[in-house]
Amino acid sequence: MENNKFESQFEAKLANNDVIEPKDWMPENYRKHLIRQISQHAHSEIVGMLPEGNWITRAPSLRSKVVLLAKVQDEGGHGLYLYTAAETLGVSRDELLDNLLTGKAKYSSIFNYPTLTWADMGAVGWLVDGAAIMNQVMLQRTSYGPYSRAMIRICKEESFHQRQGYEIMTRMAFGTPEQKAMAQDALNRWWFPSMMMFGPPDAESPNSENALKWRIKRETNDQLRQKFVNQTVPQAEYLGLTMPDPNIKWNEDKKGYDYSDPDWTEFKNVISGNGPCNKERLAARNKAHNDGAWVREAANAFAKKRKEVYEAA
Amino acid sequence: MKDNQGPLWEIFLQKKAGQPYVHCGSLHAYDKEMAIQNARDLYTRRQEATAIWAVPANAIVASSPEDIGPFFEPANDKVYRHPTFYQIPDAIGPM
Ligand SMILES: [Fe+2]
Ligand SMILES: [Fe+2]
Numbered sequence: 001m002e003n004n005k006f007e008s009q010f011e012a013k014l015a016n017n018d019v020i021e022p023k024d025w026m027p028e029n030y031r032k033h034l035i036r037q038i039s040q041h042a043h044s045e046i047v048g049m050l051p052e053g054n055w056i057t058r059a060p061s062l063r064s065k066v067v068l069l070a071k072v073q074d075e076g077g078h079g080l081y082l083y084t085a086a087e088t089l090g091v092s093r094d095e096l097l098d099n100l101l102t103g104k105a106k107y108s109s110i111f112n113y114p115t116l117t118w119a120d121m122g123a124v125g126w127l128v129d130g131a132a133i134m135n136q137v138m139l140q141r142t143s144y145g146p147y148s149r150a151m152i153r154i155c156k157e158e159s160f161h162q163r164q165g166y167e168i169m170t171r172m173a174f175g176t177p178e179q180k181a182m183a184q185d186a187l188n189r190w191w192f193p194s195m196m197m198f199g200p201p202d203a204e205s206p207n208s209e210n211a212l213k214w215r216i217k218r219e220t221n222d223q224l225r226q227k228f229v230n231q232t233v234p235q236a237e238y239l240g241l242t243m244p245d246p247n248i249k250w251n252e253d254k255k256g257y258d259y260s261d262p263d264w265t266e267f268k269n270v271i272s273g274n275g276p277c278n279k280e281r282l283a284a285r286n287k288a289h290n291d292g293a294w295v296r297e298a299a300n301a302f303a304k305k306r307k308e309v310y311e312a313a
Numbered sequence: 314m315k316d317n318q319g320p321l322w323e324i325f326l327q328k329k330a331g332q333p334y335v336h337c338g339s340l341h342a343y344d345k346e347m348a349i350q351n352a353r354d355l356y357t358r359r360q361e362a363t364a365i366w367a368v369p370a371n372a373i374v375a376s377s378p379e380d381i382g383p384f385f386e387p388a389n390d391k392v393y394r395h396p397t398f399y400q401i402p403d404a405i406g407p408m
Contacts, residue, residue: 299344
């Protein structure tokens with residue numbers, strides 16, 4: 001009876017486009033859905049530092065090095081904003097990190113692909129950040145307050161990420177024939193994995209219905225994917241590069257491009273741990289965490305000792 | 314010792330002197346100094362602040378959403394606290 005009252009208040013808030021805050025009553029499944037989605041998002045930002053981190057020491061100029069360093073640092077920040085947003089739902093940071101390090105938690109499949117050449121730094125910023133932004137712009141209006149606020153902050157920072165990527169692409173595509181070939185090769189390898197970032201097709205997306213009902217998401221996976229295609233094709237044309245999908249062509253009726261879906265079997269494989277870099281990524285995160293253990297221990301001990309001294313005085 | 318990330322701190326930023334401090338988010342840190350340093354690295358990478366407050370999250374006292382209605386009710390019927398409640402002759406002009 002009491003629960004019913006709370007539930008109808010919750011639903012009235014959603015219908016009214018009001019925001020749900022941490023201390024408000026919420027259905028248990030809404031809470032669970034958010035913890036899963038926000039923590040997966042956080043893990044993706046953290047693991048997402050690795051493919052680009054791979055090129056920091058080999059960036060071709062000082063300018064490109066400081067830019068890449070700043071971008072990777074931003075992604076670390078995004079992970080931290082999102083972890084604290086998830087923690088407002090009653091899950092601890094230690095638990096969240098543990099889920100990532102033991103492989104129990106999922107993160108975006110895109111970060112399990114290798115970054116083979118410098119042109120990949122262009123393609124990742126242009127396509128991977130481009131796809132992420134499309135999703136994150138929508139999530140700025142998500143129904144959960146702390147998630148929405150994290151997204152607004154993240155979106156402000158993201159726009160430079162995509163622009164620096166596209167700038168690298170322009171340099172490569174308008175450079176020597178070898179550089180242009182590298183740019184084309186990067187587009188070829190990153191296109192379909194980027195298309196996978198929006199998740200499975202609407203018809204096969206198990207979590208979409210609730211996410212839309214609860215206004216956690218406001219557009220479907222396929223709607224966002226279509227927007228991404230529409231945005232990207234003219235950008236590739238400008239670069240003089242060929243989209244690696246022969247089915248891409250303008251469709252006047254829907255005022256958008258037709259396109260092929262990515263290989264969903266590959267998507268499932270990568271998501272369930274069998275992508276080209278899953279093991280490497282997880283090993284790198286575990287190494288970083290374990291190498292930092294003595295720092296956490298020392299800082300913890302120091303803070304404790306100081307507190308004792310302070311309280312004794 | 315159990316591995317942990319330290320307690321939670323709420324972070325408030327003042328964009329420049331004279332402006333109010335605004336909550337921007339939270340973070341984990343083991344002590345005050347680290348809380349301020351982490352806040353600088355996490356929340357002011359683009360000159361978002363010239364001053365920072367870090368407050369232990371467990372020191373914050375909050376109103377509870379359940380009694381939002383009765384708790385704020387006393388202000389509901391006090392229209393006379395607003396300037397528009399009063400009528401001033403047109404001849405006087407803006408006041
Ligand atoms: Fe990010
Ligand atoms: Fe980014």
